[in-house]
Amino acid sequence: MYSITEGKTVKFFNSIKRVLITSLFCLGLVFLTQPPTLAQSFPDCVNSDCNCSDFQTQDEAQAVLDGFDGDPYRLDGDKDGIACEALPKAQVKAKASNKTCPDKLVAQSWWYESDPGLSGVKTISMQVVLRNKGGKAMEFASSNTPQLWGIPIGDDGIYAPQPTINSAPSETVAVDGTFNYDLTIDLSTAPPEVAGIAFRPVSRTFGTMPPSVAVVESTTFTCN
16 A cells, blocks of 8 residues: 555655756756866867967868867858968978889970071070978979980981980979979071971980979879
8 A cells, every 4th residue: 555655755756856857957958068188299278269360370270170060169160161261371391202203204285486597506494383282392304215206207217416404403392393494405406498387306215313392284193
């Protein structure tokens, strides 16, 4: 038979259970609504409130934005996933590399249109634009294998004189740079019947001094 005392005891334990459940729920809300203490790699402001002025670079702010669900510090005002867009990006520091890139062969064209009235030594100036995509200081070198395209005469292909490369220097490129040298052709050694030929050096080998990285006319060579 159910007694009054037993009923009071059940009500008491039910009350205790409700208090415990409510307390745990409130404690959970506290943890969900306040940002946790983050790793040492983040600035001290993460333990209170952060503004864009608390960061030196956009990368630092982005790391904090990516470290939380949502945007508790309101670093992404336009909600595009990028924090503090007005801050500068961190500069990539060039680092030396010991890796060797295989030589790269690419066909490029520099045209020199001659005519029967031209003679003597003619020079084509070339410029290679380098774009270092690896974030490391890379040494670039170029060797050249000129190939000439001529107008066939009779059954044989007769070509203009073999051009010579004045120099094939190398340089270390940290971010961007240019690489200049000349291609020289001595027309005076050409037979008269081919004086109107068009010259075209078409093959260049990059990476002869490892490691190397370059972009040449939208062709990218990268050593990572």
